[in-house]
Amino acid sequence: MPALQRKLRGVSTRVALAIALVLVASPLAAQKTSLTVTGGTITFPSPTASDYIAGFVNSTGGVTFTVNSQNGVQRTTTITVRSTSADLGNGKMIGDLQWRRSDLATWNSITLTDAQVEQRIVINKALNDPWSNTIFFRLVLNWTSDGPATYSANYQVTLSQTVP
Numbered sequence: 001m002p003a004l005q006r007k008l009r010g011v012s013t014r015v016a017l018a019i020a021l022v023l024v025a026s027p028l029a030a031q032k033t034s035l036t037v038t039g040g041t042i043t044f045p046s047p048t049a050s051d052y053i054a055g056f057v058n059s060t061g062g063v064t065f066t067v068n069s070q071n072g073v074q075r076t077t078t079i080t081v082r083s084t085s086a087d088l089g090n091g092k093m094i095g096d097l098q099w100r101r102s103d104l105a106t107w108n109s110i111t112l113t114d115a116q117v118e119q120r121i122v123i124n125k126a127l128n129d130p131w132s133n134t135i136f137f138r139l140v141l142n143w144t145s146d147g148p149a150t151y152s153a154n155y156q157v158t159l160s161q162t163v164p
Contacts, residue, residue: 031071031072031073031075031161031163032069032070032071032072033067033068033069033070033075033077033122033159033161034067034068034070035065035066035067035068035079035157035159036065036066036068037063037064037065037066037157038063038064038065039061039062039063039064039134040063042059042061042062042063042137042155043059043060043061044057044058044059044060044137044139045057045060047139047141047146051141052141052143052146054141055140055141055142056098056138056139056140056141057138057139057141058136058137058138059136059137059138059139062102062134062135062136062137063134063135063137063157064132064133064134064135065079065117065132065133065134065135065157065159066130066131066132067079067120067122067128067130067131067132067159068129068130069122069123069124069125069129069130070124071124072124072163073123073124073163074121074122074123074127074163074164075121075122075161075162075163075164076119076120076121076122076161076162076163076164077119077120077121077122077128077131077159077160077161078116078118078119078159078160078161078162079116079117079118079119079133079157079158079159080114080115080116080117080157080158080160081099081110081114081115081117081135081155081156081157081158082110082111082112082113082114082115082155082156082158083097083110083111083112083153083154083155083156084112084153084154084155084156085152085153085154085155086112087153088139088151088152088153089149089150089151089152089153090147090149090150090151091145092146092149092151094109094110094111094112094153095109095110095111095140096109096139096140097109097110097137097138097139097140097153097155098110098137098138098139098140099115099117099135099136099137100135100136101117101118101133101134101135101136102133102134102135102136103133107138110155114158117133117135117157118133122161135157139151
């Protein structure tokens with residue numbers, strides 16, 4: 001039997017968000033998993049001279065996601081993130097928006113393609129059920145090219161599941 005995979009997409013930086021999405025792997029398998037995302041709107045404080053010296057400014061909060069098995073057998077769940085905006089506006093590249101998982105130190109530039117945030121095997125009411133993490137954001141700053149401006153973009157968090 002080939003692996004079954006379904007995706008649901010949601011989350012916008014312009015709208016505060018508390019979503020509960022339900023995945024259904026197939027009517028026969030009845031694998032249901034929910035994704036809850038909180039803190040969907042990401043804001044940044046006005047950069048200070050110290051932020052420009054450091055080369056970035058951190059967002060004031062993060063986006064927390066929770067994956068929860070509703071029923072079924074073992075499955076692999078994967079969270080990805082990507083931008084749905086080509087740039088940040090005012091001549092600023094989308095790659096200047098960076099993200100990282102809260103338990104990792106490495107920052108990644110956001111792109112227009114899905115980037116894996118985290119993947120876990122889930123067993124209903126047992127292994128990793130539920131599981132969660134937070135995604136933090138920062139904005140890369142440049143003294144010479146980043147004048148006073150307002151920047152905005154949309155991003156998307158996706159839950160995929162594969163059932164063996």
